[in-house]
Amino acid sequence: MKNIALIALIFFITGCANTTDSPQPDNQASHPGYQVNSQHPSQSQSERVRFLILHYTAANDAESLRLLSQGTVSAHYLVPGTGSPLLNQSTVYQLVAEDKRAWHAGVSEWRGRTHLNDSSIGIEIVNLGYKKSSKSLEWYPWDGRQINLVARLARDIIKRYDITPDRVLGHSDVAPTRKVDPGPLFPWQQLAEMGIGAWPDSSTIRHYLAGRAPDDRGSVRNIQIDLARYGYAIPQTGILDALTQQTITAFQMHFRPSDYSGKADAETEAIAAALVAKYHPDSQILRHPPESDMDI
Known part of the structure; x- marks a missing residue:
């Protein structure tokens, strides 16, 4: 009788151990008080980092x-x-x-x-x-x-x-x-x-210069439109106001650092158009809700 009880106890302990230690399926994860099944990942997702x-x-x-x-x-x-x-x-x-x-x-x-x-x-x-x-x-x-x-x-x-x-x-x-x-x-x-970041094609810049000298006067309105299409937050006024000039300066420091005076010249206009043509030919400005504001 004692032998039977001992055998039953061994089977009980073994059964508990197998239950506890049994491997989880690849799509199943255990958490305190609940299980997570990841068998059906949504196709509607993307990386947080953009x-x-x-x-x-x-x-x-x-x-x-x-x-x-x-x-x-x-x-x-x-x-x-x-x-x-x-x-x-x-x-x-x-x-x-x-x-x-x-x-x-x-x-x-x-x-x-x-x-x-x-x-x-x-x-x-x-x-x-x-x-x-x-x-x-x-x-x-x-x-x-x-x-x-x-x-x-x-x-x-x-x-x-x-x-x-x-x-x-x-x-x-x-x-x-x-x-x-x-x-x-x-x-x-x-x-x-080296494959890191954007840069305009020189032939496309020449195309948009259309025979003008680089320091000829450019169209403020065209620059505002194309900088917005490319990504910059810039007024759409057709006027070289302070905000527009600051944004042009930032753009020039990136893409035409030899002269970042903020002037709306023909070369700046051509570079902006060349970038849009290369990276956003059918662009639309999208709006997203605000989130956080901390920075250095």
């Missing part, structure tokens, strides 16, 4: 790390400066996980989508930005090692989230009335040639 936004920190390495890790602003990644030994080791800081929101873009807009913190990854790069001279701004140069490291990091992010070239942006592109980083010395064309 944009990659590049910045300079306007501070040295130590201050940049302090501001971005202990302050009220943040970024997903920080690329070290020229004097950091990490740069020679091709090492970047990850300060925020990619599935978390970092506070780097602030009040921002691109193609009607606002508050881009919620849909972007931010890369801060250690660079002092500029210093003011008696006549103009003097911009600090970029270290080629930084650019190569940014390129490797950006290429990986772009591939992971399938970010289109026109959504690789500078802070000044998405906040042109507030920000100027990463500035006119940032090598956007070099990065585009």
Whole structure:
């Protein structure tokens, strides 16, 4: 009788163990108090990350790390400066996980989508930005090692989230009335040639110049229309008002850094048209609800 009871107890314990330890199906996950079945994923979904936004920190390495890790602003990644030994080791800081929101873009807009913190990854790069001279701004140069490291990091992010070239942006592109980083010395064309970000075709620019000299007067209205089609938040007034000029300056720093005076000249008009023709030939400006406002 005791043997029978012992055998029954063994079978009971074994049965409980099998029930507890039995593997879950691939589409079934256990959580405290409930089960999740992922057998029917919806086809109506996309990546949260839609944009990659590049910045300079306007501070040295130590201050940049302090501001971005202990302050009220943040970024997903920080690329070290020229004097950091990490740069020679091709090492970047990850300060925020990619599935978390970092506070780097602030009040921002691109193609009607606002508050881009919620849909972007931010890369801060250690660079002092500029210093003011008696006549103009003097911009600090970029270290080629930084650019190569940014390129490797950006290429990986772009591939992971399938970010289109026109959504690789500078802070000044998405906040042109507030920000100027990463500035006119940032090598956007070099990065585009490495497959990172957008760049217009020179033959298409010549087409839209239509025989005009680059510094001939351009159409403010055409520039406003095409910059909006490409993605910039810009007034549609036909007037070279202050907001329009600031936005043109931001655009020129990205795509025509040899002259970013904010003038509505023929070359700026042609570059804007060439970008639209290449990336958004049938574009419409979309509107999305606001979300968050934190930035550096």
